[in-house]
Amino acid sequence: MRWLRFSVPGTPEAFGILEGDRVREVRGSPFGEWEATSRVLELAQVKVEVPFIPRTFYAAGLNYTRHIMEGAARRGEPPAVPMKPDMGYRAVNALIAHEEPVVIPADATKVQYEGELAVVIGRKAKHLTEEEAFGCILGYTIGNDVSERVWQKSDRTFWRSKNTDTFKPMGPWIETELDLEAAETRVRLNGEVRTHFRTNDMLFGIARFISTMTRYLTLHPGDVIWMGTDGSSPDLKPGDVVEVEISGLGSLRNPFIAEAPR
Numbered sequence: 001m002r003w004l005r006f007s008v009p010g011t012p013e014a015f016g017i018l019e020g021d022r023v024r025e026v027r028g029s030p031f032g033e034w035e036a037t038s039r040v041l042e043l044a045q046v047k048v049e050v051p052f053i054p055r056t057f058y059a060a061g062l063n064y065t066r067h068i069m070e071g072a073a074r075r076g077e078p079p080a081v082p083m084k085p086d087m088g089y090r091a092v093n094a095l096i097a098h099e100e101p102v103v104i105p106a107d108a109t110k111v112q113y114e115g116e117l118a119v120v121i122g123r124k125a126k127h128l129t130e131e132e133a134f135g136c137i138l139g140y141t142i143g144n145d146v147s148e149r150v151w152q153k154s155d156r157t158f159w160r161s162k163n164t165d166t167f168k169p170m171g172p173w174i175e176t177e178l179d180l181e182a183a184e185t186r187v188r189l190n191g192e193v194r195t196h197f198r199t200n201d202m203l204f205g206i207a208r209f210i211s212t213m214t215r216y217l218t219l220h221p222g223d224v225i226w227m228g229t230d231g232s233s234p235d236l237k238p239g240d241v242v243e244v245e246i247s248g249l250g251s252l253r254n255p256f257i258a259e260a261p262r
Contacts, residue, residue: 002250003030003139003174006046013049016041018173030138030174031122031221048172050097051141052120055222058213059116059145059162061086063203063228070232085204085212090145090226091163098172101257102146104238105164111256112233114145115187115244117199119206120174121223125214133210136219139176142244142252143226144169169244169254170224178248180206188243189234197230199246 002018003026015030016023021043028034031052062068062082069079096102104111122138145168151161162168183199204212209225236242238258245251 001139001176003051003176004046004172005049005051006041007049008041008046016046018043048098050095051171051174052222052224053092053095054224055220057090057092057168057224057226059088059090059226060202060204060209060228061088064197064201064230065203066197067228067230067232068203074232082203085209087209087213087225088158090168094163094165094168096166096169096254098169098252099254100169101166101255102144102169102242103166103259104236104256105148106259106261108148108151108164110149111236112147112149113187113189113195113236113242113244114147114229114233115185115195115246116143116145116226116229117183117185117246117249118143118170119210119225119227121219121225122221124221125210125219128211128214130207130211133207133214136210137206138221139174140178140246140249141170141174141224142172142246142249144242144244144252144254145226145229169252171252172250175249178246182248184247185230186245186247187233188245189236190241191243194234195229195231201230202227 004016004018007013015026023041025037025039026034118141120138123136125136148161180200185199186193187195236256240256243253
């Protein structure tokens with residue numbers, strides 16, 4: 001099942017279920033009680049919104065080996081492969097939807113993409129084993145963890161390098177059924193595949209992260225965990241278009257534009 005959050009002029013945003021090229025509006029939400037309505041719209045008629053606004057926005061750090069190796073090589077440093085899952089946070093203010101533009105700030109010099117699988121939590125979870133971990137998942141969506149690398153090096157935290165407005169495209173929907181072992185991630189820059197990796201080829205898998213996290217914190221319905229990326233990205237400029245595709249899930253596409261003069 002694919003859950004979509006959408007809007008049309010003159011009516012409030014709503015959740016819907018994608019049925020081919022049509023959206024059936026739902027009363028309620030995927031995180032609680034819901035019922036399908038009789039209202040059906042063509043997908044082309046609606047504006048696709050961010051699929052949900054996370055309660056808490058988590059992001060795995062350095063979770064693919066090639067990403068670690070290539071980053072270390074660029075810096076001329078020996079690779080430091082993590083020995084345990086490492087989790088950070090992202091800001092909800094940075095979220096934008098499928099097809100909405102990423103705004104490159106005027107003083108940014110090295111902006112790059114990171115195509116990621118995002119795990120959507122569907123039920124409250126605490127002290128889960130790895131065997132129990134998948135039971136708290138509602139489904140999956142796609143994220144693009146846009147990053148400004150110069151700021152990432154210079155700032156003590158990632159407050160602007162990762163969390164500047166528009167730096168977190170997410171969508172276009174939540175897919176409740178995904179074959180992780182078969183999934184592959186492809187990131188296209190202006191139509192050309194520049195990054196390609198097996199989505200589940202993680203240093204620490206989803207179950208390991210959820211089990212580790214729930215030892216110390218409670219996951220709630222509507223939380224999201226972005227699982228990291230592999231490979232490396234070219235520097236992006238205004239006019240570029242980035243599309244993150246995960247097979248079996250869909251594609252997240254966003255243009256990049258320059259910040260307007262002030």
